[in-house]
Amino acid sequence: MYPSSFEYYRAESVREAAKLLKQHPGAKLLAGGHSIIPLLKLRQTEVSALIDIGRIADLRAINGGMIGACCTYAQVAAAGGLPAALTEAASHVGDPAVRARGTIGGGVAHADPASDLPTVLLALNAKFHISKGRTARVVPAIKFFTGLYETALKEGELLVAIEVDAEARGTGSAYAKLENPASRYAMVGAAASVTIVNGVCTDASVAVGGLTTHAWRSKRVAGALLETTLDADSISKASKRIVKELPDDLLGDMHASADYRRAMSQVFVERAVTAAAARAKK
Amino acid sequence: MTHTISLTVNGKAHCSVVEPRLLLVHYLRDVLGLTGTNIGCDTSQCGSCTVHLDGEAVKACTVLAVQADGATIKTIEGMASPTSLHPLQEAFREEHGLQCGYCTPGMIMAADALLRHNHKPSEAQIRQGLEGNMCRCTGYQNIVKAVQNAALKMA
Amino acid sequence: MAKTVGTSVKRVEDPRFLRGQGTYTANLQLPGMTHLAVKRSPHAHAIIKRIDATRALALPGVLGVFTGKDLIEGGCGPLPVGWSVPNQKTPERHALMPDRVRHVGDGVAAVVAESSYIARDALDLIDVEYETLPVVTDARKAAAPGAPLVHQAIANNISYEWELGDKQACADGLAEAHIVVEQELINSRLVPNAIEPRACVAQWNAPDDQMTIWTTSQNPHPIRVLLSAFTLKIPEHKLRVIAPDVGGGFGSKIFHYPEEVIVPWVSRKINRPVKWVSTRSEAFITDSHGRDHVTVAKMGFKRDGTITALQVTTWANQGAYLSTFASLIPTILYLGCISGMYKVKGIFGHVFATFTNTVPVDAVRGAGRPEAAYLVERMIDIGARRLKKDPWEVRHKNFIPASEFPYQTPVAFNYDSGDYHAICDKVATLADLKGMRERQAEARKAGRLVGIGFSTAIEISGYGPSKVVTSIGSALGMWESAALRVYPTGKVTLFTGSHSHGQGHETTFAQIAADELGIAVSDIEVVHGDTGRVQQGVGTFGSRSGTVGGTAVVKAAAKVREKMRRIAAHQLEAAEEDVVFDQSNGTAYVKGSPDKAKTFFDMAFSTFTANHLPAGMEPGLEEQAFFDPTGLTAPNSAHIAQVEVDPATGEVQIQRYVAVDDVGNVINPMIVEGQLLGGIVHGVGQALLECARYDSNGQLLSGSMMDYAMPRSNLMPMIETGRTVTPAPSNPLGVKGAGEMGTIASTPAICNAVMDALQIDHLDMPLTAERIWQAMQ
Known part of the structure; x- marks a missing residue:
């Protein structure tokens, strides 16, 4: 409940944040603080300095599909024009008070394997806009999440925005999760995005979370959905594929064993795809 | 290194020198003496420390005091007037929505934010809306009734 | 005055809670306050080889670091156990363990500093060297041959065995049954998790040799007895224990905890007020847990569904030490209730209570x-x-x-x-x-x-009854006390030894007194949770407040009525036996003449002016009663x-x-x-x-x-x-x-x-x- 000492710097711009990061090796970024402050309170992590990027106006706005990294979950949940899976997942992170402070960028940069948004952003093929001050780069979701609490972000870089495509008519997405009864993090989270043209699925993307070290994309389920009408039977058949497709080594704990999570991956993929298909058909 | 922060708490301006690591909830309780905001856990789960920061309910244990620089904060002490209770406070009393009283300040601050976003919440919406606030005494039932009651009062 | 008992009077205590003005222990701020943190064992079982506080003591703001040896040498006794069954083995448990730790969370040192943050920083600077030992956590495995011993002197880790019922009748019932079902059941271990974590503040007043302790307790009077007689050894009249507003207990705040010894001891040592507030993480590894039984049971039935017998064997996990009432729970509170609501002749139960390298287990809501x-x-x-x-x-x-x-x-x-x-x-x-x-x-x-x-x-x-509970293991009687102080203006303070941590005594006890005295609930203030104000008490646990504490109020009120009736008789110049006290309105009058009644105010005020009292009657009106249930x-x-x-x-x-x-x-x-x-x-x-x-x-x-x-x-x-x-x-x-x-x-x-x-x-x-x-x- 009592963090150890650290220095605190407040950046007024992305450039200043990058500069501060360079000046203070070992410093961490602070957005809403809902990943880092809990760790600091328990002294599970220590930092020499925090660089507060939470007030940078550019990072706090949603423009079309471009979501500033410091937008809160509540902001994302309430925003119009974003894919349904994203608003759905954002509205189920933690609880209202957590959503009022926790940020999308902070959450994905922390890359907890059980968090909701990485799974959704992977399914939506989101693009991660990264800055180092003067230079910038864009990383696709599939390359952004690299491991347990690990991302493509390098020393001195900061995530400035996450870009998702607006859902065109015929496209639908959804997120479904099996919650940890204590923390409400996902023991299994599944996100799906499907597109239907002339009654047939022409594009599908499916990702799961809570199962592996980081958000994981299912190619086989997505592949099996293509060319189907996304009726209950084909969704059910396609969803079964994830069970064998998942790697051998899955996460497990006292709340849900690896075996159970594997079995549940099918259930929640099916639920997510079913809901996504219903939205696509609307 | 310490920082100077200025903020408004329950309508009163404060200026304080704080360590960066000081949590907002400790600032409110130990520096300002506003002990109505309680601490019930250390993992941002229980909601006992819920306050309003610029109008939104937040967990004051998961905000640094330096992050609240320039902010407007409202705590449980800012809810009632000296002579009369806020409708939510009245409703909690009428419906017996509190027993030991420890979770109550956070619960009321969370409920107030809930009602501001949704004037007429259903039972399910109230139950979902308060899931970040734990109570061990009441079983939540009378808290839900209190929020329903307050919604009518505030309509 | 309409009766209030049986009606839903709104709670008197609510306004302060609703306004954020509860007086929880952690809210207390005293001039010169210091802050204490406890260094706890990260190991479930280990020998403490060395404690080096040099680095911690060098940290600016640190006022002292104390170990178990310091406390023992400073006069602290081991934590006592308030319940004992035949042949119970009670291991020694100190507020800070001097040489060995037996569960994760066992305290090994305490640091006191100018702020809670510095105290926490200092914990990381106390170096403790441990030699780890084998561990057992399961109640049944602990009793098995070859299990690691939690206490070397206690064979098979068994604290006690306890039986209840009729073995032969049970065997007969099982023999008579048409079917016998057998099942193993695990009653899982619970963490009480009252939303208010435990806390303790102590202030030593050196000139008066007086110690005041604020603690999150359901029963401050017994805590004072234990502190005075066993652990802190400060004479009881020099020791005031206050349990102010307490944020839920559910049993977990009945017990005498180590910090209630450490905090006042350190306060006296450094001659400054000291505060300790548990974090939730600490609460998980220090508050007594509940349940944790492994049971094998047989129940016999006749074809028509008649239950013929119940046979129970239970391994009850007691944790690393016996908590204050540990052996009450899996004995009489458990086996004493296995008849349920049923008429069953043949019941027999046997309990093995075992030590393990886990947090001590005691009462949690329901308890047994x-x-x-x-x-x-x-x-x-x-x-x-x-x-x-x-x-x-x-x-x-x-x-x-x-x-x-x-x-x-x-x-x-x-x-x-x-x-x-x-x-x-x-x-x-x-x-x-x-x-x-x-x-x-x-x-x-x-x-x-x-x-x-x-x-x-x-x-x-x-x-209680006290005679019964002491005959089966209790070290304390289980009566309750109440006192009614009637002021000259007819207002009343009710002092109860019972304690509210959510139950609403300030309302319900006032209701009882109001009805007994015929006055308004608003004319009565209820005081509880302070040994400096409340005469005597046992406290609140086992759903006993209403039955025992409430009845003490009834008895004290009867004494008030009786004195008032005698005063009225004297002033009305009537024979005492002709005067009645009317509980509906708090008056006293000669039977049949309510129009010439003495009011509650009249009678109360007379005890103050004391100029018109019966011969030999003492002035003042304060009555006390103890109730020991039958x-x-x-x-x-x-x-x-x-x-x-x-x-x-x-x-x-x-x-x-x-x-x-x-x-x-x-x-x-x-x-x-x-x-x-x-x-x-x-x-x-x-x-x-x-x-x-x-x-x-x-x-x-x-x-x-x-x-x-x-x-x-x-x-x-x-x-x-x-x-x-x-x-x-x-x-x-x-x-x-x-x-x-x-x-x-x-x-x-x-x-x-x-x-x-x-x-x-x-x-x-x-x-x-x-x-x-x-x-x-």
């Missing part, structure tokens, strides 16, 4: 009685299933008939009153059981896993739960919960209902969510609210409640106790409903989605 109800109610359902009989009918068949009260069970207790058929009929009507069953049948036809579960449960409550009470209940299991995931949804409870007469229906609702959800938490798990190294895996699941606001639908009343004959209020009944009954109701949904005999708690899903595979 939930373990009994869970056992009995699960066994009946398993038996009914085997017999292909309706579990509701099997219960009905075996109830103790209303005509047989008071009923002596074969396991010590004598049930005071009840009408078990009536309570069951009432809950069945309230729930529309017939309709529920029909809808269940339809749902099941459609492939939905809908289950209906019943539980009926008794609680034995209202402890018998126990048996609150009872019948609950029905309906659940639906998601066949794909195993998740349980509670669809309905209907509860009828008989807690005797009711002082404040709103408050009683609140107690029952909260209790029910607590018990549902155990059925579905709560479980403290240790790994093989003795690390608590569920050591935070991120990992220990508890009920949240979205767990339950609206609970439907009803009440039957059979007044308790052993106290004038006729009350039985309402604090724990809900918890005791709800755990088995939910478990039985889930088993009904799954159509299987048994699954252990908590009924997690995975456990249920596995059972469906």
Whole structure:
């Protein structure tokens, strides 16, 4: 409940944040603080300095599909024009008070394997806009999440925005999760995005979370959905594929064993795809 | 290194020198003496420390005091007037929505934010809306009734 | 003045809580306050080789670091145990362990500093060298040959064995049975998790040799006795213990904890006020846990469903040491309740209480009685299933008939009153059981896993009588005390030794006094939780406040009335026997002449002017009473739960919960209902969510609210409640106790409903989605 000492710097711009990061090796970024402050309170992590990027106006706005990294979950949940899976997942992170402070960028940069948004952003093929001050780069979701609490972000870089495509008519997405009864993090989270043209699925993307070290994309389920009408039977058949497709080594704990999570991956993929298909058909 | 922060708490301006690591909830309780905001856990789960920061309910244990620089904060002490209770406070009393009283300040601050976003919440919406606030005494039932009651009062 | 007892008077204490002005211990700020933190063992079992505080002491702001040796050399005694059963082995436990630690969280050193942050920083700078030892965490494995010994001198880790019932009658009953069901049941370990973490503040006043301690306790008077006689050894008249507003207890704040010794000791040492506030992480590894039984049970049935016998063998986990009332829980409170609401001749139980490298286990809401109800109610359902009989009918068949009260069970207790058929009929009507069953049948036809579960449960409550409890192990009598101070203007302060940590004494005790004296609730202030203000007390646990503490108020009020009546007689120049005290309006008058009454004010004021009192009567009006009950009470209940299991995931949804409870007469229906609702959800938490798990190294895996699941606001639908009343004959209020009944009954109701949904005999708690899903595979 009592963090150890650290220095605190407040950046007024992305450039200043990058500069501060360079000046203070070992410093961490602070957005809403809902990943880092809990760790600091328990002294599970220590930092020499925090660089507060939470007030940078550019990072706090949603423009079309471009979501500033410091937008809160509540902001994302309430925003119009974003894919349904994203608003759905954002509205189920933690609880209202957590959503009022926790940020999308902070959450994905922390890359907890059980968090909701990485799974959704992977399914939506989101693009991660990264800055180092003067230079910038864009990383696709599939390359952004690299491991347990690990991302493509390098020393001195900061995530400035996450870009998702607006859902065109015929496209639908959804997120479904099996919650940890204590923390409400996902023991299994599944996100799906499907597109239907002339009654047939022409594009599908499916990702799961809570199962592996980081958000994981299912190619086989997505592949099996293509060319189907996304009726209950084909969704059910396609969803079964994830069970064998998942790697051998899955996460497990006292709340849900690896075996159970594997079995549940099918259930929640099916639920997510079913809901996504219903939205696509609307 | 310490920082100077200025903020408004329950309508009163404060200026304080704080360590960066000081949590907002400790600032409110130990520096300002506003002990109505309680601490019930250390993992941002229980909601006992819920306050309003610029109008939104937040967990004051998961905000640094330096992050609240320039902010407007409202705590449980800012809810009632000296002579009369806020409708939510009245409703909690009428419906017996509190027993030991420890979770109550956070619960009321969370409920107030809930009602501001949704004037007429259903039972399910109230139950979902308060899931970040734990109570061990009441079983939540009378808290839900209190929020329903307050919604009518505030309509 | 209309009677207030039996009405839902709004709570007197609420405004301060609602305004954020509760006086919780952690809120206390004293000039010169220092802050204490405890260095705790990260190992479940280890020898302390060396403690080096050099680096911590060098940290600016650190005022001192103290170890177990310092406390012992400084005069502190080991923590006493307040209950002892025959042949109980009680190991020595110190506030800070001097040479060996036996569970993760055992304290090894304390640091005191100018701020809580510095104190926490200093903990990381205390270097402790340990030699780790083998660990045992499971109660049954601890008793097995070759298990690591938690205390070298205690063979097989057994603290005590305890038996109750008639072995032969039980054997005969099993022999007579047509079927005998046998089941192993694990009653999971609970972490109490009152939302207010424990805290302690102490202030040493050197000139007066006076120590004041504020602590999160349910019973400050016994804590003062233990501090004075055993641990801190400050004379009782120089020691004031205050339990101000306490944010929930659920049993966990009954006990005498190490910090209550360390904090005042350090305050005296540094001559400054000291504050310690537990973090939630510390609470998980230091607050006494609950339950944790492994049980093998046999229940015999005749073909018609008559229960012929119950045989129970239980391994009860006591943790690393005996907590203050540890041996009360798995003995009389547990085995004493395994007759349930049923007439069963052959009952026998045997308990092995074992030490393990875990947090000490003691009372948590219900304490022994939930373990009994869970056992009995699960066994009946398993038996009914085997017999292909309706579990509701099997219960009905075996109830103790209303005509047989008071009923002596074969396991010590004598049930005071009840009408078990009536309570069951009432809950069945309230729930529309017939309709529920029909809808269940339809749902099941459609492939939905809908289950209906019943539980009926008794609680034995209202402890003492002191002679009884001391004869079975208590070191303290279990009476209660009340005093009424009537001021010259007729206003009253009521001092009670009972303590409210959510129960609402400031309202209900005022209601009792108001009715007894014929004055308004608003004319009475209730004071509790302060040994410096309240004469004597025992405290609040085991749902005893109303029965014992409430009755003490009744008795004290009778003394006030009597003195007032004598004053009135004197002033009205009438014979004392001709004057009556009218409780409806607080007046006294000559029988038949209420128009010439002395008012409450008149009589109170006369005791102040003291110029018109009967010869020899002392001035002033302050009366005190102690009540030691003559018998126990048996609150009872019948609950029905309906659940639906998601066949794909195993998740349980509670669809309905209907509860009828008989807690005797009711002082404040709103408050009683609140107690029952909260209790029910607590018990549902155990059925579905709560479980403290240790790994093989003795690390608590569920050591935070991120990992220990508890009920949240979205767990339950609206609970439907009803009440039957059979007044308790052993106290004038006729009350039985309402604090724990809900918890005791709800755990088995939910478990039985889930088993009904799954159509299987048994699954252990908590009924997690995975456990249920596995059972469906």
